[in-house]
Amino acid sequence: MSQETEPKRMGKTIHSRRADDWRRRDRCGTFYGVRQLARTCKDGADMTFQRVLILEDNLIIAMEAEEILHLVGIQQIEIASNLEQAVNAVHSEHYDFAMLDVNLGESTSFGFARLLMERGISFGFVSGYSDTLDFPADLRHVPLLNKPFDEQSMRLFVEKLAGSSPLAM
Numbered sequence: 001m002s003q004e005t006e007p008k009r010m011g012k013t014i015h016s017r018r019a020d021d022w023r024r025r026d027r028c029g030t031f032y033g034v035r036q037l038a039r040t041c042k043d044g045a046d047m048t049f050q051r052v053l054i055l056e057d058n059l060i061i062a063m064e065a066e067e068i069l070h071l072v073g074i075q076q077i078e079i080a081s082n083l084e085q086a087v088n089a090v091h092s093e094h095y096d097f098a099m100l101d102v103n104l105g106e107s108t109s110f111g112f113a114r115l116l117m118e119r120g121i122s123f124g125f126v127s128g129y130s131d132t133l134d135f136p137a138d139l140r141h142v143p144l145l146n147k148p149f150d151e152q153s154m155r156l157f158v159e160k161l162a163g164s165s166p167l168a169m
Helices: 059-071 083-092 110-119 151-163
Strands: 008-010 013-015 038-040 046-048 051-055 076-080 097-101 122-127 144-146
Touching (some): 051 083, 059 151, 076 083, 083 110, 122 151
């Protein structure tokens, strides 16, 4: 049985699903829940990724990322389709990390990435380009998820983000 939670509205896009809707079957047909990805805070306490912001101007790619993030254990995912929505979102909500499409039409997400650094929010880039050589020097070390992506590459990407400190970015 699938139950929808009250959707979070961001522009024209509405996305929110319960994490338990994304259970999967193993090879024997048994359901298993998704695991939570945790990181250790500076004080040693575990922190679970529960809320993620996706900045992606292509709705199909954003929805695919949302679905895969549910599979790897993320509870709440919100999609912003442009920089204005993303900036408004981080000023009004708390996010554990953000996924940023590099190219957003005629602009890039580099300035927004710097805002996330200032606010202490972990983030990574998503791009069809395979390296960060053309990125600004201060952002070349940020984790990069290449398009197209699958569950395994997303899981590795999120685990990299879980191990990174936003202050070190």
